[in-house]
Amino acid sequence: MSRIFEHPILMRRSARTVRFYFEGKELEAVEGETVAAALIANGIDVFGETERGKPRGFFCAIGKCSSCLMIVDGEPNVRVCITPVKEGMKVQRQFGRSGVPW
Template sequence: MTPKLLRTGTPLTITVDGVPVEGVEGQTIAGVLLSHGRQTWRTAPSGARRGVFCGIGVCFDCLLTVNESPDVRACVRRARDGDQVTTQSRRAES
């Protein structure tokens, strides 16, 4: 079940790993993902799952690829209608 958005505003849709996700204008990409119950979207070299940690663009836990640009901080990048988002993995290959 998808949670209902509590904010009002101009709706937008981003695509995350091929799946459409709805948000509203003004939300960060992290905000859009969190509002849909997604708490992690990156895998660290250790295999640990990562998402928002600091929430202000200081750390690098919330990195993802947006419109083919890697290493975008999801906590500070505002979502734009039509953004193509892919999760990243830095997991070491064995």
């Protein structure tokens, strides 16, 4: 697991764990973190593929690029770097910006 538990500036607000699903696999996240942070903490750093077949992942972390677009609860093109993870959420990789699962 790659989660940061102690940081000199950022304070951890919650220790409550939530469960979500990544391509059918149940994973754990800390309440309040983004989907991208939860995926990375669980060892998943490829969020999809570009139209040219290149892997996409975490890049800007502020919702301005499209590197983190994923399908969340059936909705395509969700920027997971700014989307809080929720209990029971279903997350899938997607191909390009088409909304088609990877």
